[in-house]
Amino acid sequence: MVHDAARPFLNAGHIQALLQGLGGADGAILALPVADTVKREMPGNIETAQREGLWRAQTPQAFRTQPLRDAYGAWSDDRPPTDEAGVMEAVGGVVRLVPGDPMLFKLTYPEDFAMAERLAGAARVTRTGQGIDAHRLGPGDGVWLCGIKIAHDRELIGHSDADAGLHAITDAILGAIGEGDIGDHFPPTDPQWKGAPSHIFLSHAADLVRQRGGALINVDVTLVCEKPKIKPHRQAMREKLSEILGLPVDRISVKATTTEGMGYTGREEGILAQAIASVETPV
Numbered sequence: 001m002v003h004d005a006a007r008p009f010l011n012a013g014h015i016q017a018l019l020q021g022l023g024g025a026d027g028a029i030l031a032l033p034v035a036d037t038v039k040r041e042m043p044g045n046i047e048t049a050q051r052e053g054l055w056r057a058q059t060p061q062a063f064r065t066q067p068l069r070d071a072y073g074a075w076s077d078d079r080p081p082t083d084e085a086g087v088m089e090a091v092g093g094v095v096r097l098v099p100g101d102p103m104l105f106k107l108t109y110p111e112d113f114a115m116a117e118r119l120a121g122a123a124r125v126t127r128t129g130q131g132i133d134a135h136r137l138g139p140g141d142g143v144w145l146c147g148i149k150i151a152h153d154r155e156l157i158g159h160s161d162a163d164a165g166l167h168a169i170t171d172a173i174l175g176a177i178g179e180g181d182i183g184d185h186f187p188p189t190d191p192q193w194k195g196a197p198s199h200i201f202l203s204h205a206a207d208l209v210r211q212r213g214g215a216l217i218n219v220d221v222t223l224v225c226e227k228p229k230i231k232p233h234r235q236a237m238r239e240k241l242s243e244i245l246g247l248p249v250d251r252i253s254v255k256a257t258t259t260e261g262m263g264y265t266g267r268e269e270g271i272l273a274q275a276i277a278s279v280e281t282p283v
């Protein structure tokens with residue numbers, strides 16, 4: 001089978017129809033009857049051409065392998081063939097016509113790309129999810145936040161490395177694809193996640209998006225704490241998230257705020273993270 005990558009809307013049905021249509025012939029091609037009236041430009045005028053019996057050849061095209069090799073070996077024209085069926089016809093091979101599909105249109109002009117993008121976009125939806133996580137602070141030598149260890153006189157306490165930033169983003173991604181929450185996938189009662197680095201959880205959520213044929217669009221996380229100061233570490237966090245998620249840095253936002261001394265984050269009892277993620281998936 002030969003296909004032209006400039007016709008991206010190929011599906012399994014096209015291939016099945018082609019193989020059925022091949023029968024005992026040397027080849028079969030998908031083709032559409034010419035529906036428009038066809039004109040020929042002549043010196044000083046135009047004339048109407050007969051369109052009866054005219055077909056527009058598409059791809060994929062199917063051939064028996066050895067007859068196609070032989071036909072290529074016998075091709076003697078200086079000009080390259082415009083399709084494989086033409087090579088087969090030239091040696092008298094029998095090629096069958098199988099009803100094609102307008103969706104197999106060829107991307108040639110800028111307007112073809114615009115139409116293809118509209119068609120591809122129509123088959124996908126954008127989903128958004130949010131996630132919140134908080135962990136308690138206790139005596140220690142540093143906190144893990146968004147995959148970066150920041151030196152501090154406290155640490156975040158939790159079953160894993162207690163990276164509230166990664167946990168919030170993980171929940172946001174799981175939320176966007178309706179896959180429950182981080183505790184469903186990595187139960188805190190399971191000893192294998194004790195002290196686990198949280199990038200494992202985030203990678204898993206990103207994998208689930210890809211397994212559905214989806215793609216992350218962007219993530220945005222806000223860390224809420226008085227200390228440590230987040231700003232000096234923001235770029236390193238974005239780069240770490242970029243590495244874990246396989247997403248460009250400009251699709252990743254890390255922000256920080258305080259609560260001006262109010263509440264548990266203000267009293268430095270714990271750190272809160274809140275995240276939003278957008279993904280696009282097939283409908």
Ligand code: MG
Nearest residue numbers: 133134164167
């Ligand atoms: Mg957590």
